[in-house]
Amino acid sequence: GQSLEQPxxxxxxxxxxxxxxxxxxxxxxxxxxxxxxxxxxxxxxLSYNALDGLEETGRxxxxxxxxxxxxxxxxxxxxxKDSASYFCxxxxxxxxxxxxxxxxxxxxP
Amino acid sequence: SQTIHQWPATLxxxxxxxxxxxxxxxxxxxxxxxxxxxxxxxxxxxxxxxVGIGQISSEVPQNxxxxxxxxxxxxxxxxxxxxxxxxxxxxxxxxxxxVGQPQHFGDGTRLSIx
Numbered sequence: 001g002q003s004l005e006q007p008x009x010x011x012x013x014x015x016x017x018x019x020x021x022x023x024x025x026x027x028x029x030x031x032x033x034x035x036x037x038x039x040x041x042x043x044x045x046l047s048y049n050a051l052d053g054l055e056e057t058g059r060x061x062x063x064x065x066x067x068x069x070x071x072x073x074x075x076x077x078x079x080x081k082d083s084a085s086y087f088c089x090x091x092x093x094x095x096x097x098x099x100x101x102x103x104x105x106x107x108x109p
Numbered sequence: 110s111q112t113i114h115q116w117p118a119t120l121x122x123x124x125x126x127x128x129x130x131x132x133x134x135x136x137x138x139x140x141x142x143x144x145x146x147x148x149x150x151x152x153x154x155x156x157x158x159x160v161g162i163g164q165i166s167s168e169v170p171q172n173x174x175x176x177x178x179x180x181x182x183x184x185x186x187x188x189x190x191x192x193x194x195x196x197x198x199x200x201x202x203x204x205x206x207x208v209g210q211p212q213h214f215g216d217g218t219r220l221s222i223x
Contacts (some may be wrong), residue, residue: 004152030208030209031208031209033209033211040217041217042151042199042214042215042216042217043199043212043214044214045211045212045213048209048211050208050209051161077161087151087152087153091208092208093208094210095141095143095158095160095203095208096155096168097155097212098155099152099153099154100152101151101152102150102151102152107158
């Protein structure tokens with residue numbers, strides 16, 4: 001079987017730093033992706049980690065530890081527009097993504 | 110630049126009626142194409158993916174089917190809709206370039222079955 005676990009909801013204030021964790025159990029693992037989805041909108045790609053370590057893209061960073069089957073998305077200098085759902089997704093073989101159930105991030109003033 | 114079009118945006122259908130959702134991609138050739146379904150407050154479930162014209166892989170057994178009649182056209186169909194088919198249907202594309210390629214999503218179709 002396969003499963004991905006993320007917290008269902010995280011709250012933070014503007015300007016803060018928040019970390020969204022993702023643990024996974026899957027047969028066949030090629031990498032971990034993160035997607036952002038605003039209410040009613042389409043998911044948009046944020047990052048992909050194939051190797052252990054931290055990848056930084058502007059205010060967002062993503063980390064992967066393959067030995068721990070764990071990753072996280074780090075959002076810095078939070079803005080109101082960052083309020084959205086964030087999904088981790090495991091790449092299993094050829095372009096097949098298995099998505100987690102998502103973490104709803106609420107940013108308050 | 111590449112764009113993906115998906116229609117209709119919303120659809121209300123009676124149980125037992127047929128379904129056809131269409132997705133087209135512009136600005137790229139030989140994309141990988143995907144259909145996902147998202148239940149309210151949940152993650153995305155991969156339904157079908159395609160690596161080329163006429164090549165369809167099904168991930169979840171159900172009363173839905175998919176077809177790719179042209180390189181950049183992907184169609185999701187059903188002959189008889191069930192109540193459980195309600196949801197948010199998303200089409201996506203990615204480059205044919207190996208694992209880890211970002212998937213780019215259309216704006217989705219919100220399907221309600223009455």
